[in-house]
Amino acid sequence: MKLVAGLGNPGKKYEATRHNIGFEVVQSLAREFASSTGRLKFEGHLQECLVGTEKLLLLMPQTFMNLSGRSIQQTMDFYKISTDDLLVVCDDFHLPLGTLRLRPAGSDGGQKGLADTIRQLKTDQIARLRLGIGPVPEEWNPADFVLGKFTSQECKEVRNQVTRAHQAVQTWAEQGITLAMSQFNGGPPEAG
Template identity: 50%
Template sequence: MKLIVGLGNPGRKYEQTRHNVGFMAAAKFAALISASPSKERFEGEWAEGNHGGEKFAMLCPWTYMNASGQSVRKAVDFFKLAPEEIVVICDDLNLPCGRLRLRPSGSAGGQKGLADIVRHLGTESFPRLRIGIDRPPEGWQAVDYVLGKFNKDEKETIEAATTRAAYAAIEWGILGVTPAMTKFNAPAE
């Protein structure tokens, strides 16, 4: 089984915010693989499906971004998953809006949800797919920016980016991290 983890914050207050691009991409992923109807499991939204001969699961932790690791750990322990069988999709302030960056491992880079998953799993050696949301404008606090909603121009870019991220997760699950990196780390055309 390959586990796709979309990071974000639960509840209407956080819908369509920059910090929730992981949830957005995971929802698109579940739709693309015709996953089972989602249900509550492992303190999050859970769905399963098969695609391209691979069994997939999607998890969107409801533990809030900064405590994402406890939800992920429960799923990993239950299914006895190796770190390389998980990909975490999250926002990234250091990438231009809409840019994707898939990596097989690495530091949390200031992303608190990733940092909590690293802490709970005890390793940085799991793939992560970052979706660029840009740096905050001059005078903005990072927390206000990531919890803010996309402006009109950004919405279209993020819609396309979260769709590309969903396809990247499928490619990662079927072909592996290197082919997916080669195809999806380049700027969108």
């Protein structure tokens, strides 16, 4: 069993904001693979699904971004999931919109939900899939930027990015992080 935790903020106010792109990836996976609507458990929205022969738990922590690790830790403890079987999906305003960056470990890169997860689990050996939402315009405060909504011009790019992230998670679950990194890291494939 593996756990995919998509990070974001709960509630209508935060729907479709840049910070919630991790939720969007988990919701995309749930639409394709989950047979039920899930339930609130471990301070998060939790769904079970089957991807190929791999059982996946899809988690959207409802603790707000900066406390995401608490929900992830509770879920991992209950299901006895090791950090080797965890993938955190989150936004990254340091990466250009459309870019995916999958890594097996590393720093939080300033992403508060990932930072809390590393703190809660007491290790940075956590696979993460970052979705670029940047760059932050010079006149914007990064905190305001991540809580803003994508522009109408950005929405098509975001849909494509979420689709690619969905495919990257599926590859990670079935075939491992090395193959997923080689297939999906970087910007969108060139058209034509």
